[in-house]
Amino acid sequence: MMIRYLFLIALLFPFYSCVFNEDSLEIDFLSIKEELNLTPQQEKAFQVVVKEYIIKRRKLIYKSDLKTDSGNSLLLSKVKNSYKNQEKDLYFMMDERQQQITHQFIKKHMPGQFHYADDIREELSKTLSLDSYQKRQYKLINATYDKIYSNMNASDYDYRQHVTAHWNQLYIARKNAIQRVFSEEQFKQYEEVIQRVNYERS
Numbered sequence: 001m002m003i004r005y006l007f008l009i010a011l012l013f014p015f016y017s018c019v020f021n022e023d024s025l026e027i028d029f030l031s032i033k034e035e036l037n038l039t040p041q042q043e044k045a046f047q048v049v050v051k052e053y054i055i056k057r058r059k060l061i062y063k064s065d066l067k068t069d070s071g072n073s074l075l076l077s078k079v080k081n082s083y084k085n086q087e088k089d090l091y092f093m094m095d096e097r098q099q100q101i102t103h104q105f106i107k108k109h110m111p112g113q114f115h116y117a118d119d120i121r122e123e124l125s126k127t128l129s130l131d132s133y134q135k136r137q138y139k140l141i142n143a144t145y146d147k148i149y150s151n152m153n154a155s156d157y158d159y160r161q162h163v164t165a166h167w168n169q170l171y172i173a174r175k176n177a178i179q180r181v182f183s184e185e186q187f188k189q190y191e192e193v194i195q196r197v198n199y200e201r202s
Contacts, residue, residue, distance in 0.1 A: 025079055027109045036098050045093040053086040080110060107199040120197050128186045137181045145174045
């Protein structure tokens with residue numbers, strides 16, 4: 001019992017000790033500009049599209065009802081769809097190579113990767129060939145962070161200012177905990193599955 005308690009503390013600490021940033025739902029598109037190798041004309045169009053969608057997502061957060069779980073889930077779905085729409089708008093100014101880079105970048109950084117369905121957790125257990133110890137730890141990690149997420153939604157915290165940072169930091173803390181349980185190859189497969197599912201489901 002004491003070991004399990006210490007394990008839970010180790011899981012919770014990275015989440016509660018983080019510094020919150022209300023812009024953490026925003027993907028940093030500037031970080032792929034060099035890889036995209038945009039022409040001057042493309043760069044102007046790129047900046048316009050990125051700024052336009054930043055404004056749209058901030059309006060989504062401001063107008064959303066963030067004090068219930070359904071409100072949070074609906075907002076996250078809308079945010080994810082906004083990134084898919086942004087991707088389509090960026091494609092008009094890009095060649096095939098640039099489109100592929102952009103798609104992989106958005107898929108990798110799409111917010112909300114901490115919150116996925118039970119069927120995906122089952123798929124991961126089978127795909128990764130987890131042993132009995134790994135299955136137990138993976139289940140415990142998910143149960144712990146699901147509880148944090150549930151408590152966060154039930155609290156009176158100022159969601160309009162900080163909910164996006166909570167989502168992002170919760171995802172990072174869960175991922176770090178899982179990485180300590182999986183092998184390097186398993187974790188690589190895990191990230192590939194989660195990124196695919198998270199992009200496809202909204």
